[in-house]
Amino acid sequence: MRRLMGPLTAAALLALPLAAMPATAMAQTIVPPVTDSVSLNLSVEDWVKTETAxxxxxxxxxxxxxxxxxRGDILKAVAGVADRAEWRFIAMDKQNDSAGLDRWQALLQARLPESQLPALNDRTKKASRSGLQVRVGSVAFDPTLAETETTRAALRDRxxxxxxxxxxRLNTAFPGRNYRVAGIDFFEQSVPRAVMVTGARKQMMEAAAAPMADAQPGVQDKLVVGARVTLSAFATPPN
Incomplete structure (x- = not known):
């Protein structure tokens, strides 16, 4: 005698293999909840401050x-160019001339406070000697990664x-809906850097070195951070 199956409880449905579930039960378990969503874009901006060049x-x-x-001779020569500077080699190239001498060109970088820039030209001349010439290649007022990240974190807080x-405001406009944050995607907007330098800083940069075609303007960088925000609430089922 075949026994008829009674109503399945929720626990019994979970215990059954997927193939053994009734079609109606499967349909009920895979239907996702319906949500009402509101999307908007927000943006904030600030200046990234840098204290060094x-x-x-x-x-x-x-x-x-x-x-x-x-390397030791080069580091010893540039030690007097700036006070307490930590110079790092970023490139070294070697060439042989017709007289059989080795000619090397080294590039070194360090971050210096703005107060030391006017004396760079004179100090590089004093650091040079016969067979070893030191000059300024470029001066860029770019913020460090730490300075940029500090500003970026403050903008996210805003x-x-x-x-x-x-x-x-949304929950006030639609009382009883209980909207929540469903997603936030951050993005950044690029801001062109200014190219004009005037006044005291221009004189400082001109005095720092003669061959400074690659020097960047001494200005702060503007950082614009935006967010694509989605606010959602579970839809009210029809009566």
């Missing part, structure tokens, strides 16, 4: 290349505050 030195060295500590404000 990225200075690149070019060092030309000529010699036989025998019995010399080239965006979070705006999102909370929008959420309160």
């Amino acid at each position: 990225l200075v690149t030195l070019v060092v030309d060295v000529a010699g036989s290349g025998e019995g010399t500590n080239l 965006l979070y505050a705006q999102v909370n404000g929008e959420l309160k």
Whole structure:
């Protein structure tokens, strides 16, 4: 005698294999909840402040290349260019001339406070000697990664505050719906850097070095951070 199956409880449905579930039960388990969503874009901006300039030195060295500590000699020569600077090699190229001498060109970088820039030209001349010439390659007022990240984090905090404000306004406009934050996608907008430098800073940069065609203007960078925000609430089922 065949026994008829009674109504399935929720626990019994979960215990059944997927193939053994009734079609109606399967349909009920895969239907996603319906939500009402509101999307908007928010943006905030601020200036990334930097206290130092990225200075690149070019060092030309000529010699036989025998019995010399080239890197040590270069570091010793540039030590007097700036106070307490930590110079790092970023490139070294070697060429042989017709006289059989080795010619090296090294590039070194360090971050220097703005107060040391006017004396760079004079100090590089004093650091140069016969067979070793030091000059300034470029001066760029680019913020460090840490400075940029600090500003970026502060802008995100401001965006979070705006999102909370929008959420309160939305729940006030639609009482009882209980809207929540469903997603936030951050993005950044590029802002062209200014190319004009005037006044005291222009005189400072001109005095720092003669061959400075690659020097960047000494201005702060503007950072614009935006967010695509989605606020959602579960839809009210029809009566």
